[in-house]
Amino acid sequence: MTNYKFYQIDAFTNSAFEGNPAGVILIDNNWPSDDLLQKIAREINLSETAFVQILGVHKYKIRFFTPTCEVPLCGHATLSAAFVLFNELNLKTNQLIFNTIDLQLHVDYNPKNKLVKLNFPLYSLQQLPNNTEISQILNLPITELYACDNNWKMAICKSEIALQNLQVNANTLTSNGYGQIILTAKSDSQNDFVYRCFVPDLGILEDPVTGSAQCTLAPYWSSVLNKKELISQQLSGRTNTITAQVNANNISIFGTCTTVIKGDLMF
Incomplete structure (x- = not known):
């Protein structure tokens, strides 16, 4: 019988049943086949499941799967995996490195307030001529x-209220080439901006809290608002707060987590 340690973490929140839930699976020995990883992610059926395996001293391999496919980067699942290693496994360090398919992600942890800092890439933006x-x-x-x-x-909206009230159809988005889209607007409240993420191309109509979207959102709003540190909220119905800091060559994303389920995956 195969046995993996499993955690379900609510990311970008310190309250259970808020933020964005992610699965975290710890791989002890041989790395499973891609087919098995996909079946496990489908069984867990969260927006993303992170599979983590130790590579060396404070260095880990990490891969991310939705219920339907693998994705190259996931913010809330990276945050959740780091939280498990620091908080559940009590690593004797406050820094670690994740190796994804094509990136090396440096992560820092503050044990006093359980705040995780992710260093993520800056995404390039190419303005498209037609938004009609x-x-x-x-x-x-x-x-x-x-x-x-x-x-x-990424589309910039005129109104936070209109964005919050928006209802979308997955087939309409995918059939018109918008099956992986970030919608954002300047915030009317204490936040700097708000956003929503629709990803039916990856098997998720709407993601509750999308950390990797900050790779695009943070540099855009930093330029517009002339600020390096930005506070945002994803208008998903699950309470969340993300702080991002725009640096010269990357962005830092800050968040907390809470553990809601832990146990064993056996088959």
């Missing part, structure tokens, strides 16, 4: 549209 189509598809005024790294598109 997406405005018509969403029935939502869009002022700017961008193509971003990792197949994301």
